[in-house]
Amino acid sequence: MRVPMLDLHAQYQTMLDDIRSEIEKVFETHHYIMGAQVKEFEEKVQDYLGIKHAIGCASGTDALVLAIKALNIGEGDEVITTPFTFFATASSIWRNGAVPVFVDIDEDTFNLDPDKIEAAITPNTKAIMAVHLFGQCCDMARIMEIAKKHNLKVIEDNAQGIGSTFDGKMSCSFGDIGTLSFFPSKNLGAMGDAGMCLTNDDELAAGLRQLRVHGECPKYYHKWVGLNSRLDTIQAAVLLRKLDDLADWSESRRKNAAFYNEHLAGIAGLKTPVIDERAVTIYNQYTLRTERRDELMAHLQKRNIGCAVYYPLPLHLQECFTSLGYKEGDLPISERAAKEVLSIPIYPELTDEMKSYVVESIKEFFN
Numbered sequence: 001m002r003v004p005m006l007d008l009h010a011q012y013q014t015m016l017d018d019i020r021s022e023i024e025k026v027f028e029t030h031h032y033i034m035g036a037q038v039k040e041f042e043e044k045v046q047d048y049l050g051i052k053h054a055i056g057c058a059s060g061t062d063a064l065v066l067a068i069k070a071l072n073i074g075e076g077d078e079v080i081t082t083p084f085t086f087f088a089t090a091s092s093i094w095r096n097g098a099v100p101v102f103v104d105i106d107e108d109t110f111n112l113d114p115d116k117i118e119a120a121i122t123p124n125t126k127a128i129m130a131v132h133l134f135g136q137c138c139d140m141a142r143i144m145e146i147a148k149k150h151n152l153k154v155i156e157d158n159a160q161g162i163g164s165t166f167d168g169k170m171s172c173s174f175g176d177i178g179t180l181s182f183f184p185s186k187n188l189g190a191m192g193d194a195g196m197c198l199t200n201d202d203e204l205a206a207g208l209r210q211l212r213v214h215g216e217c218p219k220y221y222h223k224w225v226g227l228n229s230r231l232d233t234i235q236a237a238v239l240l241r242k243l244d245d246l247a248d249w250s251e252s253r254r255k256n257a258a259f260y261n262e263h264l265a266g267i268a269g270l271k272t273p274v275i276d277e278r279a280v281t282i283y284n285q286y287t288l289r290t291e292r293r294d295e296l297m298a299h300l301q302k303r304n305i306g307c308a309v310y311y312p313l314p315l316h317l318q319e320c321f322t323s324l325g326y327k328e329g330d331l332p333i334s335e336r337a338a339k340e341v342l343s344i345p346i347y348p349e350l351t352d353e354m355k356s357y358v359v360e361s362i363k364e365f366f367n
Contacts, residue, residue, distance in 0.1 A: 003345050003354045005306025006185055010349035015241060019191075022237040035233030041240045045196065048243060049163070049170050051178070053205035055197045056231030057212050060159045060181020063195035064092035064129075066227060067177040070197075070207040071153045073098050073126045079155075080120050081129040082112045083314040084334040089131055089157050090315045099324070101125070102316040104331040108274035110134065110287070110341075113333075114142035118150075127153040132161035132171050134310070134343075135187070135253075135284035136275060140166050140174040147175075155179065160284035162188050163250055167278045172198040177208070182239055187253070187284055188246050190235040252348035253283040256355060260286060260344075263359040267366050285310055286346035288362075293342050299365045300344070305358055308343050 012019070022037070029035060042054040057063050073079060075097040081089055083102040090100040103120050106113045110133050117128065128147055130138040140156075147154045154175030158164075162180055164171045172178025182194035197208045207224075210217045215226030257273070264272050271289040275281050287310065290296055300307045314334040316326035328335065344358055 001354065001357050002304040003306060003350070003358055005308055005343075005345055006347050007349055008184065008189075011347070015245070018241050019238055022241050023234055026233050026237050032233050034230050035236070037233050037236040037240055038231050041231075041236040041243070042196075044240060044243055045198075048246070049172060049198065051170065051173050051198045052200045053198065053202070053208075055199075055205060055208045055212065056236060057195045057197065057227075058229040058231065059193040060179060060183060060195040061088040061092060062212075062227060062229040063179035063181070063197045064088055064155070064157060065095055066208055066211050066229060067155050067179055067197055068092055068096045068098065068127075069211050069224070069226070070204050071127060071155070071176060073153070076124060077126040078122060078124045079127045079129050080117055080125060081157075082131050082133070082334070083316040083331055084110055084311060084337055085131045085133060085157070085315065086159065086311065087315065087318070088159070089129060090321065093129065094321075098126070099124070100315070100321070102314075102324075102326065102331060102334075104333045105337065107333055109136055109138075109276055110337060111136065111138040112143070114139050114146060117143070117146050121150055121152075125150070125152060127155055129155045129157055130175070131157040131159075132164055134273070134287055135161045135164055135282040136273075137161060137164045137166035137171045137279050137281070139276065139278075140169070140171075144174055159183075160186065161282060162186075163246060164282045165280045166276075173200065176201060177204060182235070187249060187282055188239065188242055191238050192232070192235055194231055194235040194239065196231070249348045250282040253286075253346050254281070256346050256348070256350055257281075257283050257286055259352075259355050260346075260359065263356075264288075264362060267363065269366060270362070283346050285343040287341050287343045289337070289340045290342065291340055293340050296362070296365055297342055300358075300361060303357075303361045305361055306345055309338075309341060310343055311341075312338055314338050
């Protein structure tokens with residue numbers, strides 16, 4: 001049997017005709033940049049998430065860059081964030097001339113540990129960038145409390161968590177700006193790059209809309225130096241159709257996770273995901289933890305089971321950030337996680353037979 005890490009063939013099988021129909025509508029108008037479907041998708045996301053403004057852009061990375069620009073964070077400013085995340089979290093800060101300040105993560109959830117944030121705040125700190133890793137929302141109640149106390153802005157990097165909640169409140173609705181990625185492998189993925197900023201602040205929304213078109217308003221008049229970061233109409237058309245299935249997909253991922261949780265429980269040396277009781281996750285990844293990670297990965301690959309390491313080297317130890325002065329041992333929980341995590345298939349189209357094969361293979365390894 002073969003169980004891929006993700007199967008986009010299976011995902012698109014039932015909806016390709018619908019998607020072709022949506023794309024044909026774009027061909028009829030030839031409005032490939034910022035066409036009608038972009039606004040329609042933005043409005044549909046606003047309704048789905050209950051957030052006032054959705055601003056589509058070219059990628060999840062650009063969404064972060066735009067968020068930082070809109071908050072006027074730049075040269076010499078510091079942004080507190082996690083080192084255990086995808087590179088764009090920190091690169092977006094760096095590209096705006098600001099300094100990423102890394103704080104260690106919670107041992108169980110892999111998310112930014114609120115207990116460690118205040119010690120990292122300096123007079124140069126302007127914001128906290130929280131990352132809802134693997135589809136689980138951070139402890140935003142604590143993070144917002146700290147931000148309010150120290151008059152800091154909050155950006156929610158929600159590339160992996162569209163639709164996740166904390167204490168019944170939707171991710172991307174806590175901070176000043178939230179961001180989404182629609183990279184093809186995400187729970188809601190485009191057929192290419194696409195992203196989005198979300199905010200309940202009218203002024204920030206206006207700034208983000210201006211910044212995504214070179215900072216111009218009106219045309220050819222520029223208040224800021226922005227980006228060329230518009231959401232392609234074809235990608236919006238694809239996402240319009242796929243958004244209809246997102247809630248069901250998220251529920252299917254939670255059911256698959258429950259199957260794994262039940263059948264992998266009690267295996268010595270293996271830890272299954274820990275979800276905060278206040279959080280509803282969407283399981284962008286189902287991430288195991290074991291000191292024998294590399295051996296387990298080799299065993300699963302030999303049995304044609306897809307698996308992946310997110311992420312093998314924390315950002316504070318990346319070569320490009322050497323000038324920040326971090327060294328191995330500075331953020332031990334992140335460093336240890338990077339050596340122990342392994343994500344296994346969790347996508348909605350997994351069959352019971354496939355899940356059982358994954359479980360049996362893992363049990364075989366540990367036995």
